[in-house]
Amino acid sequence: MYTKTQIQELDTLTTDLLSGKMYFDAAEKTSDLIAVIRYHDWKYYLQSTPSINDQQYDFLFKELKKIETEHPNLVRDDSPTQRIGLALSTDAKTVAHSVPMISLDNSYNADDLKEFDERLQKLLNGEAIQYCVEPKFDGSSIALLYENDKLVRAATRGNGVEGEDITHNARVLKSIPLQANFSKRGISKIELRGEVVIANDVFKKLNEDRAKENLKTFQNSRNTASGSLRMKDPSETANRGLEAFMYQIGYAVDTNNNNVLGESLNNHFENIDMLYTLGFKTPQSEKKICNSIQEVIDFCNQWEAKRDSYNYEIDGMVIKVNKLTQQNKVGATGHHPRWAIAYKFKAKKARTKLLDIEYQVGRTGAITPVAKLEPVPLAGVTISSVSLHNEDFIKEKKLRMNAYVYVERSGDVIPYISGVDESSLDENTQEIIFPKNCPSCNSELVREAEESAWRCINLECIAKSEESIIHFVSKEAMDIDGLGRDIVIRFMKEGLIKQISDIYLLPNKKETILALDGWKEKSYNNLVDGIEASKNKALWRILVGLGIRHVGVIMAKKLAKQISSIFDLQAWTTEQLLELEDIGPKVAESIHQFFSNESNIHLLKELERNGVALVHNELNSEQIANTLAGKTFLFTGTLTKFTRDKAKELVEKNGGTILSGVSAKLSYLVAGAEAGSKLKKAQEIATIQIIDEDDFLKLIE
Numbered sequence: 001m002y003t004k005t006q007i008q009e010l011d012t013l014t015t016d017l018l019s020g021k022m023y024f025d026a027a028e029k030t031s032d033l034i035a036v037i038r039y040h041d042w043k044y045y046l047q048s049t050p051s052i053n054d055q056q057y058d059f060l061f062k063e064l065k066k067i068e069t070e071h072p073n074l075v076r077d078d079s080p081t082q083r084i085g086l087a088l089s090t091d092a093k094t095v096a097h098s099v100p101m102i103s104l105d106n107s108y109n110a111d112d113l114k115e116f117d118e119r120l121q122k123l124l125n126g127e128a129i130q131y132c133v134e135p136k137f138d139g140s141s142i143a144l145l146y147e148n149d150k151l152v153r154a155a156t157r158g159n160g161v162e163g164e165d166i167t168h169n170a171r172v173l174k175s176i177p178l179q180a181n182f183s184k185r186g187i188s189k190i191e192l193r194g195e196v197v198i199a200n201d202v203f204k205k206l207n208e209d210r211a212k213e214n215l216k217t218f219q220n221s222r223n224t225a226s227g228s229l230r231m232k233d234p235s236e237t238a239n240r241g242l243e244a245f246m247y248q249i250g251y252a253v254d255t256n257n258n259n260v261l262g263e264s265l266n267n268h269f270e271n272i273d274m275l276y277t278l279g280f281k282t283p284q285s286e287k288k289i290c291n292s293i294q295e296v297i298d299f300c301n302q303w304e305a306k307r308d309s310y311n312y313e314i315d316g317m318v319i320k321v322n323k324l325t326q327q328n329k330v331g332a333t334g335h336h337p338r339w340a341i342a343y344k345f346k347a348k349k350a351r352t353k354l355l356d357i358e359y360q361v362g363r364t365g366a367i368t369p370v371a372k373l374e375p376v377p378l379a380g381v382t383i384s385s386v387s388l389h390n391e392d393f394i395k396e397k398k399l400r401m402n403a404y405v406y407v408e409r410s411g412d413v414i415p416y417i418s419g420v421d422e423s424s425l426d427e428n429t430q431e432i433i434f435p436k437n438c439p440s441c442n443s444e445l446v447r448e449a450e451e452s453a454w455r456c457i458n459l460e461c462i463a464k465s466e467e468s469i470i471h472f473v474s475k476e477a478m479d480i481d482g483l484g485r486d487i488v489i490r491f492m493k494e495g496l497i498k499q500i501s502d503i504y505l506l507p508n509k510k511e512t513i514l515a516l517d518g519w520k521e522k523s524y525n526n527l528v529d530g531i532e533a534s535k536n537k538a539l540w541r542i543l544v545g546l547g548i549r550h551v552g553v554i555m556a557k558k559l560a561k562q563i564s565s566i567f568d569l570q571a572w573t574t575e576q577l578l579e580l581e582d583i584g585p586k587v588a589e590s591i592h593q594f595f596s597n598e599s600n601i602h603l604l605k606e607l608e609r610n611g612v613a614l615v616h617n618e619l620n621s622e623q624i625a626n627t628l629a630g631k632t633f634l635f636t637g638t639l640t641k642f643t644r645d646k647a648k649e650l651v652e653k654n655g656g657t658i659l660s661g662v663s664a665k666l667s668y669l670v671a672g673a674e675a676g677s678k679l680k681k682a683q684e685i686a687t688i689q690i691i692d693e694d695d696f697l698k699l700i701e
């Protein structure tokens with residue numbers, strides 16, 4: 001950590017270096033650049049408050065590289081340029097930990113924790129016990145060895161006694177300092193324990209990026225972290241967004257080789273503070289001192305409740321006796337320390353039976369096998385069905401009908417099968433035979449080379465049309481209010497729609513629709529409003545809605561910016577498409593194919609004829625102002641000046657957000673006549689401003 005004065009000095013030095021400060025001494029410039037880059041790594045990776053942008057950081061980094069190339073004698077091991085060494089690692093080396101990395105005993109409920117406390121009370125003859133409680137990170141454990149302030153080795157846990165040497169990879173993690181001022185605290189050699197993790201948002205982005213590049217996506221952050229630490233090429237590791245939380249000191253000695261753990265370092269909470277001050281990432285604000293076991297239990301419960309909103313995967317809490325003298329008194333069994341225990345949250349992994357497989361036809365004709373499972377509770381929800389992706393997945397996981405499988409769920413990720421219980425693969429289980437024909441139209445399925453999916457290629461297949469229409473009206477595409485999956489399926493059954501453009505003929509079919517069970521004037525009007533509003537949706541929404549392969553929301557938004565009409569895409573060759581920004585060969589080829597197909601052009605012409613705007617215009621242009629940026633809105637009661645869809649559009653165009661319910665997050669409730677419970681609820685929250693339609697229009701004027 002830096003003092004205020006140091007921060008001021010480093011900020012000034014940053015400005016000087018960025019504006020090309022002159023140096024007469026190369027060593028001085030090198031040392032200034034190292035200090036400044038290390039400071040900005042700390043701001044970015046530990047404080048999450050960067051004060052320079054990527055280009056400025058790159059400039060400083062390049063300056064340092066340049067000077068080091070010119071003066072090789074100035075290259076220091078702890079220079080940020082030396083995080084990635086040039087050589088790839090050779091075969092993994094095994095190294096012995098300074099002290100064994102034993103694991104933790106587990107507890108699952110309040111009674112287990114009370115027993116743990118009672119055991120300790122006895123062992124400590126009733127001495128008062130303070131506990132330090134912190135999250136149990138679900139990643140890959142790591143041991144870092146520092147000698148004379150330098151990181152000299154990093155190792156995996158391995159079997160606890162010996163681990164794998166992964167120094168080359170640990171060095172690329174910016175949250176692991178290459179140098180830390182332990183000597184100032186009289187420590188000359190120290191081994192730290194921690195967990196390498198990937199934050200949930202980073203993991204999500206990593207997978208999105210991989211999907212875009214057609215690379216296999218990762219299943220969970222724990223395995224990805226552990227795999228990434230073992231890569232041969234550290235520059236690969238560097239791209240995985242890994243971070244290391246340090247939560248324990250395993251071993252520490254002074255210059256005379258005397259143990260300082262339990263001596264000068266005698267308080268776990270303060271030890272973690274010290275690591276934080278020296279530049280490590282620690283569970284700094286997460287950790288808490290509890291003075292009674294009841295306080296521990298309450299704190300664990302609080303964390304379990306907010307587990308899903310925390311940006312790191314955690315599978316429980318770790319409770320540690322805070323005083324190291326007490327820790328030393330109670331000692332350890334062969335397996336685990338007596339002074340610590342893990343409190344495990346309710347499982348995010350469950351074992352259940354695979355009862356059946358349903359084969360679903362997607363809009364591209366791809367067949368997705370979906371497992372029907374014996375319902376099983378998993379981290380707060382009941383799971384009874386989960387996607388099996390494709391035939392290869394079934395084979396890879398050695399799945400058989402009636403076998404027992406493990407289902408996992410992490411963060412807000414959808415549940416998935418992580419494996420099969422091999423002991424259940426007996427004569428009661430049967431081989432899974434992937435269908436040869438489309439479950440909807442019975443035509444023969446095809447699987448092209450390099451494709452993982454079997455596809456139905458029948459252009460007339462009803463299931464495909466159904467999915468295409470459902471996709472077109474979906475939230476991420478045209479977002480047509482009043483027209484969801486079930487209604488599309490019903491309308492198709494009734495023959496009211498056969499293809500996408502038929503949606504726009506629905507307003508002429510009032511009588512037929514009103515004759516259907518459950519349809520009333522109000523739901524019909526709602527549907528018509530939704531359809532009308534969709535005629536002027538942003539062009540990227542139409543592009544998404546068309547379901548062109550490889551064109552998702554992000555790509556559609558990029559494309560829409562570069563065209564004035566959807567028909568522009570028809571005129572461009574693959575080569576011309578490739579010249580557009582961010583469009584790769586796969587996307588270009590797929591767009592070209594889509595627009596070379598007569599029936600697709602026919603569909604677009606029909607849409608245009610039915611009033612759907614296929615060119616940018618005043619009504620469908622995206623956000624035009626930031627007037628409402630950061631503000632949230634909810635509309636209630638009868639609106640007379642605009643429809644709800646229009647209101648939503650106006651809010652979004654002005655940079656605001658619509659909320660679905662009244663909460664403290666709401667900035668404005670726009671109340672029309674006869675507003676009911678929402679208005680009442682909003683009146684009870686002082687921070688919500690209650691306005692009418694005119695006030696709203698004034699806001700965006």
Ligand code: IVH
Nearest residue numbers: 103104134135136137141195247248318337
């Ligand atoms: S302390 C002797 N603290 O949980 C005590 N461990 O089964 C050493 N873990 O392999 C462990 N978060 O990888 C400790 N805050 C935390 C932890 C933690 C995760 C992992 C660690 C260990 C396993 C214990």
